[in-house]
Amino acid sequence: MTLVHNWHLGRTMEYPYFESRPEQQFAAVFNINRCIACQTCTMAHKSTWTYSKGQEYMWWNNVETKPYGGYPQHWDQKILQMLWDNGNNPMEWYTGAEDKNETTAPYGLYNGDTIFELAQNKGLNQVAVGYIPDDKEWRFPNIYEDTAASEQTNYETGAAKESSELPEHKRWFFYLQRVCNHCTYPACLAACPRKAIYKRKEDGIVLIDQKRCRGYRKCVEQCPYKKPMYRGETRMSEKCIACYPRVEGKDPVTKGRRMEARCMAACVGKIRMNGLLSGDYKKPDPKNPLDWLVHIHKVALPLYPQFGTEPNIYYIPPRWAPRSYLRQMFGPGVDEALDKYAAPSRTLMAVLALFRASQTMIAKFEVEDGSKIYESEVMGKKVEVYNDTAIGYAADGTEIVRIQIEEPTWESDEKRMVTY
Amino acid sequence: MLRSLIRKSIFLGSAFVAMFFLCSGEVFSQSLEQEATVEENIPTEEGLTVKFVNTDLEGAADALANASAYTVNLQIQDRSFPNGGGSVSEVEVRGVHNGNDIFFGIRWSDATKNDRAIKHEQFRDAVGLMFPLGIVKISPETPFSPRMGDRGKSVNIWHWKADWERDLQADGGYEHVQDVYPDMFHDFDSDPNPCIYNKTVHDSVDLLAGGKAAGSLLSEARGRTVEDLNAVGFGTLTAQEHQDVNGTGAWVDGQWDVIVYRPLATPDANDVQFVPGKSTFFNMAVWNGEDGDRNGLKSVSIRWRPITLESTR
Numbered sequence: 001m002t003l004v005h006n007w008h009l010g011r012t013m014e015y016p017y018f019e020s021r022p023e024q025q026f027a028a029v030f031n032i033n034r035c036i037a038c039q040t041c042t043m044a045h046k047s048t049w050t051y052s053k054g055q056e057y058m059w060w061n062n063v064e065t066k067p068y069g070g071y072p073q074h075w076d077q078k079i080l081q082m083l084w085d086n087g088n089n090p091m092e093w094y095t096g097a098e099d100k101n102e103t104t105a106p107y108g109l110y111n112g113d114t115i116f117e118l119a120q121n122k123g124l125n126q127v128a129v130g131y132i133p134d135d136k137e138w139r140f141p142n143i144y145e146d147t148a149a150s151e152q153t154n155y156e157t158g159a160a161k162e163s164s165e166l167p168e169h170k171r172w173f174f175y176l177q178r179v180c181n182h183c184t185y186p187a188c189l190a191a192c193p194r195k196a197i198y199k200r201k202e203d204g205i206v207l208i209d210q211k212r213c214r215g216y217r218k219c220v221e222q223c224p225y226k227k228p229m230y231r232g233e234t235r236m237s238e239k240c241i242a243c244y245p246r247v248e249g250k251d252p253v254t255k256g257r258r259m260e261a262r263c264m265a266a267c268v269g270k271i272r273m274n275g276l277l278s279g280d281y282k283k284p285d286p287k288n289p290l291d292w293l294v295h296i297h298k299v300a301l302p303l304y305p306q307f308g309t310e311p312n313i314y315y316i317p318p319r320w321a322p323r324s325y326l327r328q329m330f331g332p333g334v335d336e337a338l339d340k341y342a343a344p345s346r347t348l349m350a351v352l353a354l355f356r357a358s359q360t361m362i363a364k365f366e367v368e369d370g371s372k373i374y375e376s377e378v379m380g381k382k383v384e385v386y387n388d389t390a391i392g393y394a395a396d397g398t399e400i401v402r403i404q405i406e407e408p409t410w411e412s413d414e415k416r417m418v419t420y
Numbered sequence: 421m422l423r424s425l426i427r428k429s430i431f432l433g434s435a436f437v438a439m440f441f442l443c444s445g446e447v448f449s450q451s452l453e454q455e456a457t458v459e460e461n462i463p464t465e466e467g468l469t470v471k472f473v474n475t476d477l478e479g480a481a482d483a484l485a486n487a488s489a490y491t492v493n494l495q496i497q498d499r500s501f502p503n504g505g506g507s508v509s510e511v512e513v514r515g516v517h518n519g520n521d522i523f524f525g526i527r528w529s530d531a532t533k534n535d536r537a538i539k540h541e542q543f544r545d546a547v548g549l550m551f552p553l554g555i556v557k558i559s560p561e562t563p564f565s566p567r568m569g570d571r572g573k574s575v576n577i578w579h580w581k582a583d584w585e586r587d588l589q590a591d592g593g594y595e596h597v598q599d600v601y602p603d604m605f606h607d608f609d610s611d612p613n614p615c616i617y618n619k620t621v622h623d624s625v626d627l628l629a630g631g632k633a634a635g636s637l638l639s640e641a642r643g644r645t646v647e648d649l650n651a652v653g654f655g656t657l658t659a660q661e662h663q664d665v666n667g668t669g670a671w672v673d674g675q676w677d678v679i680v681y682r683p684l685a686t687p688d689a690n691d692v693q694f695v696p697g698k699s700t701f702f703n704m705a706v707w708n709g710e711d712g713d714r715n716g717l718k719s720v721s722i723r724w725r726p727i728t729l730e731s732t733r
Contacts, residue, residue: 049628051628052629053596053629054629055628125501125502125503132540132541134539134540135539193501193502193654193715194655194656194715195655208630210630210631210633210634210636211634211636213630213636215537215714216715217714220540229540230540231631232539232540232597232600233538233639234632234639235537235583235631235636235639236631236639
């Protein structure tokens with residue numbers, strides 16, 4: 001084991017390989033608040049990569065209903081339980097000013113064991129704690145769809161209106177969109193005894209070499225997000241490939257420019273923005289929309305940072321879910337992120353407008369000022385909305401999208417209305 | 421002068437730090453294996469004698485039944501990460517040759533037959549024979565790692581797999597998902613005559629099967645049950661371009677009986693070559709699929725054992 005820095009945890013941690021960050025990192029921000037669980041992303045993925053024999057149960061992209069849903073079933077509860085039962089200081093974060101650092105420890109310091117540290121402390125015969133879900137657990141990928149959680153019975157929570165008041169709904173659920181996190185410290189990669197899994201230097205995409213894989217399922221066992229999957233038909237494991245031909249710009253539609261992955265580009269609810277993070281997390285580029293959302297504005301948070309893999313899919317947490325549950329899932333950055341999202345700044349409004357505005361990856365954005373169009377108060381905070389213009393550029397500097405906060409609308413002539 | 425001295429000291433200092441880290445076992449404690457014990461490089465006194473018997477393939481099983489058994493003691497693989505296994509304590513091996521081919525009869529107890537690796541939770545039973553490549557002398561002074569060889573000291577591994585045996589008996593020489601999940605495509609279909617939608621697309625496995633595209637022996641009918649491999653240490657196991665080893669196995673009453681055979685000499689430079697009247701060494705490993713054994717999780721013999729072929733005269 002070597003010591004590597006994990007900025008999600010705000011500290012160094014144990015990992016079997018040296019710290020070697022890619023030049024750029026494939027990443028995405030998912031705005032949970034906007035998701036309607038239409039599963040268009042899921043089908044876009046399915047129809048692209050996993051429609052063949054042996055892949056029937058495989059959903060590299062899935063959307064599950066939290067807190068009960070999960071694919072495979074209860075994947076996160078099971079890993080959390082391992083950390084909770086056996087780990088030191090489970091889920092313990094220090095979030096005082098002295099424990100934080102703008103770039104290297106933005107959420108504070110995680111004091112608990114990661115999946116790697118727990119395996120080492122316990123002297124286990126594996127790199128990270130984990131388990132192999134059996135075939136029953138891979139079934140029913142959307143089990144518990146739309147099933148709400150409540151600490152009280154429906155009778156006790158009162159009328160629906162009262163139980164659904166912000167900041168926390170008494171009865172709640174939300175959708176969690178999941179793809180491979182293309183982690184900075186992938187547990188699947190660390191677990192493979194054959195080094196058949198590698199992380200690409202140019203874009204941080206994590207791939208399984210099908211020539212080296214021998215179907216040992218160590219990656220399936222030790223990836224905490226359960227995204228490598230065993231394909232019985234070929235007797236080896238497969239995982240999300242981040243649609244790397246598109247990311248490389250091989251699709252002619254974007255004329256050689258980097259293109260968003262299929263599941264990202266298909267999002268109807270415009271909840272997703274896919275692109276590349278700057279390689280050096282200490283020097284985020286304020287003009288890169290993903291760097292800005294993740295590192296600078298800190299409105300998008302990693303999924304289960306306490307696992308220790310430094311995942312690279314970031315989430316804007318749902319406003320209505322209990323904060324304690326969200327802190328467990330996204331770390332202590334939740335409160336700041338939700339404050340910022342509830343009363344969005346002009347820049348945040350502009351960047352959110354760029355979500356799904358183009359399938360070319362947006363490498364740089366700019367905002368042109370517009371006039372004030374709206375004013376309100378949210379949770380005691382004043383919110384002003386301006387009709388600014390957000391402009392997105394591809395990596396080569398070409399302007400690919402220009403969009404206003406207020407969508408232009410036209411009203412039809414009254415004569416054209418048909419009334420019965 | 422001073423500048424060059426500073427430069428030199430920085431260079432030497434960093435070299436020292438680098439050496440310290442390289443030598444420190446802590447740094448790589450999990451990715452590297454334990455240091456070899458002296459014992460591992462002392463081959464056992466007794467070994468397997470491969471009788472010369474004038475037999476053909478059909479008569480090999482009888483000839484092996486008459487040959488005397490050599491017992492190889494196995495233990496948990498505790499030398500390298502990820503370690504495990506150890507549920508099989510011994511394996512019996514017999515050997516005969518007819519001047520052209522060498523036959524090994526391998527027998528071990530296994531209460532459960534695990535001859536499929538299609539479900540997530542299924543692992544296969546298997547047995548491996550390992551030989552050093554080339555003519556070698558093994559002693560503490562001239563070490564040869566029994567842990568799947570070492571850099572520049574390649575081993576040839578013959579790996580018999582229970583699921584390959586089952587594949588061979590299946591239609592088309594390969595078991596498919598529908599053999600394990602017959603209702604996979606219409607579990608919840610109330611249509612009494614269900615059909616698979618987009619059957620052509622669904623069956624176009626070649627188009628989108630990484631393992632097949634990569635030409636892995638695991639992923640398609642290979643017409644044999646033994647894989648011919650090379651390795652230069654743990655984690656380096658690689659299937660050969662040219663497969664030369666054949667075999668057959670059966671599980672009866674809690675016991676695997678496997679026969680593995682190959683021509684004594686092959687034109688493949690990556691193969692171990694057997695010469696009547698001469699000796700080499702071997703080691704064995706057994707995987708118990710029921711216990712989730714695969715890769716480093718296995719029962720192994722630690723010391724090399726001599727194997728001597730009777731001369732043909």
